[in-house]
Every structure is written in structure tokens, then in C-alpha cells.
Amino acid sequence: MKITKETVEYVAHLGRLRLEPHEVELYTEQLGRILDHMDALSALNTEGIEPTSHAIPVSCVLREDAGRESLTMEGSLQNAPERKGNFFKVPPIIEVD
Amino acid sequence: MERILDLNIVEVRKLLKKGEISSVDLTRFYLERIKKYDGAIQSYLRTTEEVAMAMAEDADGRIRAGEDGPLLGIPFGIKDIFCAKGMETTCASQILKGFIAPYDATVIQRLKERHFVHLGRVNMDEFAMGSSTENSSFQTTKNPWDLTRIPGGSSGGSAAAVAGGLCAASLGTDTGGSIRQPAGLCGVVGMKPTYGRVSRYGLIAFASSLDQIGPITRNVTDCATVLGAIAGYDPMDSTSIPQPVPDYLALLGRDIKGMKIGVAKEYFVEGIEPDVKKAVADSIALFEKHGAIVVDITLPHTEYAVSTYYIICTAEASSNLARYDGVKYGLRVDGKDIIDMYKKTRMKGFGQEVKRRIILGTYVLSSGYYDAYYGQAGKVRTLIRRDFEEAFTRCDIIVTPVSPTTAFTIGEKAEDPLQMYLSDIFTIPVNLAGLPGMSVPCGFDRAGLPIGLQIIGQPLDEARMLQAAFVLESEKKVKTIPDSFKG
Numbered sequence: 001m002k003i004t005k006e007t008v009e010y011v012a013h014l015g016r017l018r019l020e021p022h023e024v025e026l027y028t029e030q031l032g033r034i035l036d037h038m039d040a041l042s043a044l045n046t047e048g049i050e051p052t053s054h055a056i057p058v059s060c061v062l063r064e065d066a067g068r069e070s071l072t073m074e075g076s077l078q079n080a081p082e083r084k085g086n087f088f089k090v091p092p093i094i095e096v097d
Numbered sequence: 098m099e100r101i102l103d104l105n106i107v108e109v110r111k112l113l114k115k116g117e118i119s120s121v122d123l124t125r126f127y128l129e130r131i132k133k134y135d136g137a138i139q140s141y142l143r144t145t146e147e148v149a150m151a152m153a154e155d156a157d158g159r160i161r162a163g164e165d166g167p168l169l170g171i172p173f174g175i176k177d178i179f180c181a182k183g184m185e186t187t188c189a190s191q192i193l194k195g196f197i198a199p200y201d202a203t204v205i206q207r208l209k210e211r212h213f214v215h216l217g218r219v220n221m222d223e224f225a226m227g228s229s230t231e232n233s234s235f236q237t238t239k240n241p242w243d244l245t246r247i248p249g250g251s252s253g254g255s256a257a258a259v260a261g262g263l264c265a266a267s268l269g270t271d272t273g274g275s276i277r278q279p280a281g282l283c284g285v286v287g288m289k290p291t292y293g294r295v296s297r298y299g300l301i302a303f304a305s306s307l308d309q310i311g312p313i314t315r316n317v318t319d320c321a322t323v324l325g326a327i328a329g330y331d332p333m334d335s336t337s338i339p340q341p342v343p344d345y346l347a348l349l350g351r352d353i354k355g356m357k358i359g360v361a362k363e364y365f366v367e368g369i370e371p372d373v374k375k376a377v378a379d380s381i382a383l384f385e386k387h388g389a390i391v392v393d394i395t396l397p398h399t400e401y402a403v404s405t406y407y408i409i410c411t412a413e414a415s416s417n418l419a420r421y422d423g424v425k426y427g428l429r430v431d432g433k434d435i436i437d438m439y440k441k442t443r444m445k446g447f448g449q450e451v452k453r454r455i456i457l458g459t460y461v462l463s464s465g466y467y468d469a470y471y472g473q474a475g476k477v478r479t480l481i482r483r484d485f486e487e488a489f490t491r492c493d494i495i496v497t498p499v500s501p502t503t504a505f506t507i508g509e510k511a512e513d514p515l516q517m518y519l520s521d522i523f524t525i526p527v528n529l530a531g532l533p534g535m536s537v538p539c540g541f542d543r544a545g546l547p548i549g550l551q552i553i554g555q556p557l558d559e560a561r562m563l564q565a566a567f568v569l570e571s572e573k574k575v576k577t578i579p580d581s582f583k584g
Contacts, residue, residue, distance in 0.1 A: 008456060015415055015459040016422070017452055018440040027456055033515055034457065038404040041473050044480070051475025052482055054306050054336065055292045055531020056556060061335040075199035079426030088424050093435045 281549020
């Protein structure tokens, strides 16, 4: 499968990454080669095979519905790049003209 | 104090108990060695001297009061991927520089309950993505056996610190070989336990269905000691397995008569260095001499493992790393709106390999490609798991090389990600199948570089692997610290 610069730019946007033009070039070339290698997987017949998402099946994990200690407000906020009172502060989400 | 380096933790604990040495002596000894030698090795990102000395003094008080315990007063270097309350925890990334963990990872809590000494934080590939520790955004760690070579990765700082005699033991993490490969390349012992054996709570996530925590130590006895301390069910990790933990230490030293050792032809393909092949063959012969039975097995889907792995791990990473958005912690670079802020923060905060994996992972999950890549990889993962299940109906453990080659030189594979990915060909299938795997030193190549033997076990059968590793270690007596770092 051929990967183009436009695809790399689109995927970078989905992944919320800004790339320099030289990075787009580099990743297009490198991902092309990696994906070529990965395309070998399509040769395998996997009809009727269930996918493995977790190697050791542990299912239906429940615990008692009881209160317990958790991180304090201050602990949660102590690493905030910017805060206002007890909130994380971020730039405008909806642009206002 | 120098003799400490030739003793295992059980023996050091005896000296501490008898009062022949103190934990403060031991801690100073390692801190001084770090000052003397780590300028060359560069395994530590930060030492935490004050914390370490306070922990050592506390341990000495407990020892004087008659307390006992397998790790009481023993100094560790900790991979910078585990949250430790009040300590900077960076994952060797600029995006987490200055991040102070607000809580302890379960493994750190377990070591604290046993009153270990936290010497400092050791280097790694950024977010554990890499096989050489060259992807650290802070420094390049060197292999103590040859300072022009990489120590392996991603737990390269852990393996180099243990091999350089700069801590008694270390904790690493292994997603596709990140404990076993650096342990192998630095000539020390590394164990990736069964997925779910050790709680991942407080471990900074890379690929959650593959990540597992384990010890890196100078000998098998220490591996058993540390594993016993960190293993076990934890309600804070819903993937942790609710099974009792055996006394690994007590089970060492049993003979291996009748143990069936599987050898897969798929692991002895072209590309393996002759010295590596020979060291592994010699180890197999040694097991036979001790009464083990060698069984030929086949793992036919091995050739698909690397591709399967890099689809699954990048997909999981792209999702896990979405949390680094400049909002709650870590770096923020201002932007005109929130999306611009996200993009600029992540551009500046992540290194090349991390960005490459986020892009690849986002691509394989994106609409139109999901079935061909992520969907197919999940199914191939089942085939790889079944290969092992089938093999284990005929044998008890499987032995392979850890890596096809000994340590490569710094820069050799840095520009070629695909070649770097292929260097983990023998360790990756174990993570995909969730099995325990360990690396134990089995010799040196003609250039004097260490060679590791990989032992793969059945789920939760770490004790049997340790038993075989102990036989190999007792017979081979491979040295684990280079002479240049002694004295």
C-alpha cells in the first residue's frame, strides 16, 4: 500500500501533531517501507479466527462498590501547566471574533 | 565493600542482618560508584541522594530493631517510567520534564513496604519506544562492556546500571523485549513475567495489552527475590491475575532432570551471528547434560510477529499518548486555540520515534485501514498464541537466543527504524502471547560482548524458568560486571 505525503499530514492531524515539512518527507518514506513489510500479514488466511486483545483472559472483574481514598484535588492539579482556582485552564475552545 | 558486587541480595542481607555492613554504607558505596563511573556509562537520569540516604537510615533503624525482609535496605535504580510520589518521573521525554508524580505505582509501593532504598531514576527510550536507549530525549546510555555500543532498550539504563555495578537491582518494563534484550546485551538477568503477574498501576502506559514490569539483576537469585516482592494481584489493575505468588527463592536449586526443553527451528534462521548460535547450542547441551530432554518444536507464525507487534503496539500507543495534551500535566506550548495548543505542545514535547509511532498507530486504526491492519493483526496474534499453546503440549520451557546479534554500535541503526524493529524478532512473540520470558547470560562473543539466552515459559510458570536459569548460571559462572568497572 502506497502512503502519500497527504496521508501522513492527515493522520498527523488526527493524532494532533504538527509536523515540519522535512518530517512529513521523512515519515512518508519510512512509513512506506514499514507498511510494505507489514503487508505480508494480508497473505495469511485468518477466516474464522477470533482476534486476541488480551493475552491472558481475565474477564468480568468486579470489586465491592465502596468508597476509598483517591487522589486529592491538590494532587490532581499540582502539575497543571495553568490553573484557575480548582480548574485546569485552557485556551479558547470555540473561537470568538 | 567491593566484594558486595560479587554477592547476591540474599548474601548481602545476611551481612546487613549481622551488622557487618549497614544500609547507609551500602547506599554510599553505590552513590560513590555512580559518581565515579556513571559519567562514562550515563545510566542515571537523576540520583535522589537525599531520599536514598533517608531511606537507608530508616532501614538501618529497622534492622537494629530486629526487622527482617528480603529487600530491607537494598539499593535500587528505578526506570524513569514508574510513578513515585513526590519524585520527578519523565519517561525520558521532554513532554513530562518536571512532572512530579502525585502517587506511587503499585510496584514502588511494594518495594517501599519492604523498605528498599531508591537510589535514583535510570534512563530509557522515550516512553519505552526503542531498542537501544538512543531515543531518550536526555542522554545516550553506553554499554558497560564496550562504551561505543548501545546497552539495548528500552530498559537500557536499568541493564547498564546493573552491569556497571551502579545499583543492586533495577526494575524495567518489557513491551516487546525491553527487559530481556538490554539484559541480554549487557550480560545480566532480566525477567518479563506473565502478563498480569505484576500490577501495572502507576506504570506510564505505552501499549497496555503488552506492557509488563519485571526485575533486572546481576544473578538469578536476585531475579527470584525481586520478582517475589513485586508479583501478585492488585485490585488497582483489572488485568492483574488473582493467583497466589510462589516462593520463587525456595524453588531455586531443584534439578532439571526430565524437564522438556523445546527448541524451535524458526529461531535459528539466517542473520544470527555464529557466536550467538554457538553459545545457545552450548547452553542447550548443558541442560541435556543435567538430564533435560530436548524436544524439536515448531512456531510457524514467528515470521509474522514483528509486523503484528508494530501494528498493535503503535495503535495502543497512539491512544495511550493522547493524554499528553498540555492540559493536566507536562509541557504546554501556547497556541491560538486549543487544537493549535495541542499540536504545538505535542510537536515540541515528543521525539522522532514517538511521533513516528503515533502516526503509524493512528494510520492503522484509521477508517478504511482498520480491518487490513489492526483487525488482521489481532487475528494473527491469536495464531501466534496458538503456536505456543501447541508447542507447550510437548515441552515445559522453550529456549532461544534473546537477540540475533550482540550489542550494536551507537548510531548504527538509529536512521533505519525497520532494521531497529527487526532486532527484537525473538522477544516480541512472547509479549504477543502474554507468556513469561527471561534473559540469562550464557557467554560472550569473540569481541567480548555478552550473549543472552532466552527462556520462555508457560503462563505463571516463572518458577520453572528460574530453576533452569539457575542451573545454567551455576554451571557457566558468567561474570556480570566488566573488570574496567571493578575497583
